[in-house]
Amino acid sequence: MEIKIEVGKTFGKVQEEFTQTFPFLKIDFASTGILSKELCLTKENGHYKENGHNKVADEISFIGFNDNTTVKEIVYQFKELFNLSVKVLRKSDGHWVETILTENWTLAKQNLEGKNLADFNFRNLKRD
Numbered sequence: 411m412e413i414k415i416e417v418g419k420t421f422g423k424v425q426e427e428f429t430q431t432f433p434f435l436k437i438d439f440a441s442t443g444i445l446s447k448e449l450c451l452t453k454e455n456g457h458y459k460e461n462g463h464n465k466v467a468d469e470i471s472f473i474g475f476n477d478n479t480t481v482k483e484i485v486y487q488f489k490e491l492f493n494l495s496v497k498v499l500r501k502s503d504g505h506w507v508e509t510i511l512t513e514n515w516t517l518a519k520q521n522l523e524g525k526n527l528a529d530f531n532f533r534n535l536k537r538d
Contacts, residue, residue, distance in 0.1 A: 412472040415492060432517055434501045434524025435509075437484075439494060477518035481509045484517065500524045 413427050421439050428437045473487050481498045488496040499506040501524045
């Protein structure tokens with residue numbers, strides 16, 4: 411699996427593509443605080459950054475990942491390849507929580523944990 415990163419692509423689109431693969435996980439771009447889906451990637455001095463303007467792509471790169479990729483590894487890829495600080499969040503009881511304490515877990519394990527928490531909460535709601 412991979413996400414194509416290109417100038418002019420919105421953060422929201424990158425998030426959407428990641429969450430299609432891992433529906434109980436989300437990437438947030440740490441440098442923006444609360445993610446704005448309108449912010450786009452631009453390139454300046456060889457580094458990607460947030461910018462409110464769409465730019466024509468002059469370069470295309472990819473973030474590669476699979477079920478066995480750890481949170482730590484995907485965060486490292488974004489930082490090394492694009493100079494972007496990202497967080498991987500896991501859905502838990504209707505909220506998004508940081509995975510910093512479990513950064514050595516694989517994306518598949520993180521996603522399964524999110525699914526299990528959602529299933530558990532749903533079962534408990536049905537009992538009430």
